[in-house]
Amino acid sequence: MNSQAQIIEHLIEKQPENKILTANLLYRDLPANFSEQAFYQTVTRLTKKGVLCHLTKGLYYRPRCSRFGKIPLSERNIIEHYTEGYHGMVIGYRMYHQYGLTTQVAKNVEVLSNVLTENRKTIRNVKVSRLDLNFDDSICVAISTLEILQNYNSIENINRSQLAEYMKKYAMNYSEDAVITALRHRKYKKSTIAFLAAFLGFWKIRNTLQQYLSSLSTYVIPQMEQFYGPA
Structure with a gap:
C-alpha cells in the first residue's frame, strides 16, 4: 500500500462510527496533491472489507459493531x-x-x-x-x-x-x-x-x-x- 492510500485509510478509520460521511468533503480534507482516483479506490476497498458501509451516492458510514454484529445506521x-x-x-x-x-x-x-x-x-x-x-x-x-x-x-x-x-x-x-x-x-x-x-x-x-x-x-x-x- 502506498503512502497516500495509507493516509486516506487513516483519515477514514478515525471518523466517528455510525455518522454519515460525505465522500467529497472527506477528500477535500486531504492535501491538494492527493489523487482523487486513489481516494475513491481506497473508499471502494474499505467498503468491500466492511470498514465502510455505502449508504447512497456519495455517502458512507463506519458501522458500529457489537458482539452481535454491525449496528445499522438508524433513522x-x-x-x-x-x-x-x-x-x-x-x-x-x-x-x-x-x-x-x-x-x-x-x-x-x-x-x-x-x-x-x-x-x-x-x-x-x-x-x-x-x-x-x-x-x-x-x-x-x-x-x-x-x-x-x-x-x-x-x-x-x-x-x-x-x-x-x-x-x-x-x-x-x-x-x-x-x-x-x-x-x-x-x-x-x-x-x-x-x-x-x-x-x-x-x-x-x-x-x-x-x-x-x-x-x-x-x-x-x-x-x-x-x-x-x-x-
Whole structure:
C-alpha cells in the first residue's frame, strides 16, 4: 500500500462510527496533491472489507459493531446529520405529530437542511430538501407555522383545538423578522400568508404581512370562528 492510500485509510478509520460521511468533503480534507482516483479506490476497498458501509451516492458510514454484529445506521442518525447544529429541521407529519396536531405518523420523514449540496436527496425513508438558511429557533418556529398553515386542509385528523392553542402561543411570541426571512427563502402560497395574518389579527398582533397580499384578492381561508368560536 502506498503512502497516500495509507493516509486516506487513516483519515477514514478515525471518523466517528455510525455518522454519515460525505465522500467529497472527506477528500477535500486531504492535501491538494492527493489523487482523487486513489481516494475513491481506497473508499471502494474499505467498503468491500466492511470498514465502510455505502449508504447512497456519495455517502458512507463506519458501522458500529457489537458482539452481535454491525449496528445499522438508524433513522435518527440520518436526521441528525442534516439537522443538528442549526443545519436543518423536520417538517411534514413527524412535525405535525410532535405538536399534537394529528395522531397520524408517516413512515417517511421530511427534512429541510442547508447541509445538502444538491436540491433533493432520499436516504432510506428520509427525504431531504435543500434550504439555505441558518435554522435557529425563531426560523424553525416560523417555518413550522407556515408549513402547518400551508397544509392545513390536507393534514389527516387534524386537531383544531390543538392548532388553536398552538397559534395563540405563536402569536404571543410572534417574530416578524423570522417570518420575512422564511418567506424570502421558501415559497408559500398567498393564502397561507393570509391565513397567518388572520390568526395574528385575531390576537391583535401588529404585522406587515399585507405587503405580500393583494387588496383586490379574496383568499379562501378558514374563519377564526372554527378555532375560537363566535367573537
